[in-house]
Every structure is written in structure tokens, then in C-alpha cells.
Amino acid sequence: MNVDLFDFALPPERIALRPAVPRDAARMLVVTPEGLADRIVSDLPSQLRPGDLLVFNDTRVIPAQLEGTRGHARIGATLHKREGPRRWRAFVRNARRLRDGDAIDFGQGVTATAHDRAEDGSWALDFAGDEPVELLLERAGRMPLPPYIAGKRDTDARDADDYQTMFAAEPGAVAAPTAALHFTPALLAALDAAGIGHATLTLHVGAGTFLPVKAEDTADHRMHAEWGRIDAATADRLNATRAGGGRVIAVGTTSLRLIESATDAQGVIRPFDGDTSIFITPGYRFRGIDGLMTNFHLPRSTLFMLVSALMGLDRMQAAYAHAIGNDYRFYSYGDASLLLP
Structure with a gap:
């Protein structure tokens, strides 16, 4: 499909800078x-x-934004996917100043060597030393706010809490599963009292989620892979819910994408442990979920394509026009939508 079909005009003031x-x-x-x-x-x-x-994503955002130097050159790095115990794939700012084998000093005693530049321009960074990389990031990194927020204000101490969900348990994401940011213990208790259950899975969201679709046709866009896991007990519970007449409602596009990746052609959700690069566009037949709660997404983005696949492009264009006209707040810190096909 032509990517222009998924465009819409969003006034800048509709972008939420705080939750x-x-x-x-x-x-x-x-x-x-x-x-x-x-x-x-x-x-x-x-x-x-x-x-x-x-179904919530229990991934935890790590401080994956790093600023450093190679000689006199300033180098910025945003980690987006773990490739080994000490190796992370990263999008690099000022990458033209890097060569294979160059060391980057991120301060606070944190250094990494750049290797293996990929076709998408990303580099593999091998972190030096024996300390766990998570500790190095806590020392030298910053919370990786999305570019549409970071471009308007600096990251501050509030973001360390605001950009984590109440379910955050498994470190590894470089972007929050933002639909779950709306949940509080009181709301969860009210849901439990209403007979509405909850379960968790893990998908470590990568920075690729913010990359624009540069292709003119959706068939030519390549998704970045992200690692996820659904254990056997959770898969069984999801299947039992649907078999008993209940609906599986994904909270966030990350939960939805992982469930759909784990669901077979017969609609059975299987345990899953590995990478997924599933790209959902109109025409996709949903097999594992019955609804979605999600925030409002960027124009021309893979996530707006996903919600259009679930509800229909015309309906979602109308819904977004309504949201813009009625002062809904957009993106990661913005308002929510509940999509029930």
C-alpha cells in the first residue's frame, strides 16, 4: 500500500510533553x-x-542514550538491541567520524569499541570492562525519550519515573510500552473487581520503533527485529481466556505484535522466545488478539498502519481527526485509545 494513505496533519501543540x-x-x-x-x-x-x-509488556526501559567523544569528535549513541553480553547495536549520531575499531569514551569510566556497521547505519558497540553493562548505563546513560519529546525539552529527573510502567520488571527496552503508562494500582484493582484479569509478557522495545517509513510502498519497508518472550503458562492462560469466551486485549502495540508472532495458523498462542520483526498492515488477519489499548501514533508510522489494519484505515483516519479536533494529546505521554473491532 502507498504510505501516503497513512498520512495526516498533526498540529505540534497536540504532542504531549508530560503525562x-x-x-x-x-x-x-x-x-x-x-x-x-x-x-x-x-x-x-x-x-x-x-x-x-x-496483556501488558513488563519490559523495563534502560538509560540507553549515551553522549561521548572519539578524539575531538562528539558522538551520540542510542542503544536499540542487545547482541551479546557486552555488545549492543546502536544508532550513532555523527557516525561519519567513526571507523571500525574506534573507541568511544562516554565518560564516568565507560568506553565502547565500534564494530560492524550495518546497512541501516547502526554500529555494534562492545563495552569494555567486567562490570555488567546495565551498571555502566546507569552511570553514564540517560533515559531515551522519544525524539518528538527530546527535541522540545531536556530529559529530567521526573522522566526516570514517568517513562516506566508499573509493570516494568525485565530490563532491556530503549522505549517504553507507552499504553501501559496509563495504569495505576487503583485502576488495576478496579479491573480485578470487575472480573477483568491481566497477564504479562516481555518484548524489549527498540529505537527502531521511532524510525520513519522512508519507502513509498509498505511492501518495501523493513522492520527492525526486537526480542520477546511468552512463557508456556502465559500462553496457556491466553488460550484458556479465548476458549472460555473472554477477549484477549493487548495493552500496547508491542504486546499485540508479540502475541501475533506467537500465534499459529489455527489461532493457538504458543510459547515464544526469540526475535520478531512482524510488520502488520491492512489486509493482515489477526489470530491471537481481540482488541487493543494504545496511544495515538505518528502519521505515516508502522504503528498507525497496525491500528488501521485492526480497525480499518477510514475508521482510524476518522478517529484521529476526531482526536485532533477535540484536543486529545498524542504520542508517548499522550492520551489513549481503546480499539475493539
Whole structure:
């Protein structure tokens, strides 16, 4: 499909620079085949049914943004995928000043050697020393806010909490699974009281999620791989929910993409441990999920293509036009949508 079909005009003031307080006070646009409804996130228990199951991504964002030097050259690096105990693939700013084997000094006693530049321009960075890389990043790194926020303000101490979900447990993401940022213990308790369960899986979100689609046709776009895991007990629970008449509602596109990657042609969700680069566009037949809660996404992005595949392109263009016209807040710190096909 032509990528232009997924374009829309978004006024810059619609981009949220801070999350709602409290988190579950964010607005929520409910999109169904019957139409649109304006709600808030704390209304979620009344929008779902007893027996439904929400599926969250329990990945934890690491401080994956690094600033360093190679000689007199300034080098910026955003880690996006782990390739070994001490090796991370990274997008590098000022990469033309790097050569294979160059050492980058990130300060605080943290250095890495650049190797193996890939076709997409990324480099493999091998971190020196014996300390776990996670400790090195805690010392020298910053929270990797999305470019549409970082370009408007500096990262600060609030972001260390604001950009983690209440489910964050497994370190490895360089972007938050932002739909889950709306959840609070009080909301989870209200969902439990309404008979709506929850489960977790892990998908370490990579910085590739923010890369623009440069191809003119979706068939020519290549997705970056991300590592994910669904254990056997969770797969069994998801299958049992659907077999019992409940719906599996993915919280976030990352949860959805992993569930769909783990689902076979018969609609059975299997245990999964490995990389996925699934790219979902209109025409895709969903096999493992029955709904999605997600934030509002960038124009021409793979994520807007995904929600259009779930609900229909015309319906999502209308929903986004409604959101823009009614002052919904967009992107990572913005408001939510609940998509129930």
C-alpha cells in the first residue's frame, strides 16, 4: 500500500510533553464499529467485559542514550538491541567520524569499541570492562525519550519515573510500552473487581520503533527485529481466556505484535522466545488478539498502519481527526485509545 494513505496533519501543540496526573486521568477514545466515544482511562472497567484479559509488556526501559567523544569528535549513541553480553547495536549520531575499531569514551569510566556497521547505519558497540553493562548505563546513560519529546525539552529527573510502567520488571527496552503508562494500582484493582484479569509478557522495545517509513510502498519497508518472550503458562492462560469466551486485549502495540508472532495458523498462542520483526498492515488477519489499548501514533508510522489494519484505515483516519479536533494529546505521554473491532 502507498504510505501516503497513512498520512495526516498533526498540529505540534497536540504532542504531549508530560503525562497526565494521575496517570489514569488521561483521556481515552473508544473506537468500535458502532462509532466513537470519549472516555477517560479510569472508565476502562466499564468498557470491557468480565472474563476479558489485558496483556501488558513488563519490559523495563534502560538509560540507553549515551553522549561521548572519539578524539575531538562528539558522538551520540542510542542503544536499540542487545547482541551479546557486552555488545549492543546502536544508532550513532555523527557516525561519519567513526571507523571500525574506534573507541568511544562516554565518560564516568565507560568506553565502547565500534564494530560492524550495518546497512541501516547502526554500529555494534562492545563495552569494555567486567562490570555488567546495565551498571555502566546507569552511570553514564540517560533515559531515551522519544525524539518528538527530546527535541522540545531536556530529559529530567521526573522522566526516570514517568517513562516506566508499573509493570516494568525485565530490563532491556530503549522505549517504553507507552499504553501501559496509563495504569495505576487503583485502576488495576478496579479491573480485578470487575472480573477483568491481566497477564504479562516481555518484548524489549527498540529505537527502531521511532524510525520513519522512508519507502513509498509498505511492501518495501523493513522492520527492525526486537526480542520477546511468552512463557508456556502465559500462553496457556491466553488460550484458556479465548476458549472460555473472554477477549484477549493487548495493552500496547508491542504486546499485540508479540502475541501475533506467537500465534499459529489455527489461532493457538504458543510459547515464544526469540526475535520478531512482524510488520502488520491492512489486509493482515489477526489470530491471537481481540482488541487493543494504545496511544495515538505518528502519521505515516508502522504503528498507525497496525491500528488501521485492526480497525480499518477510514475508521482510524476518522478517529484521529476526531482526536485532533477535540484536543486529545498524542504520542508517548499522550492520551489513549481503546480499539475493539
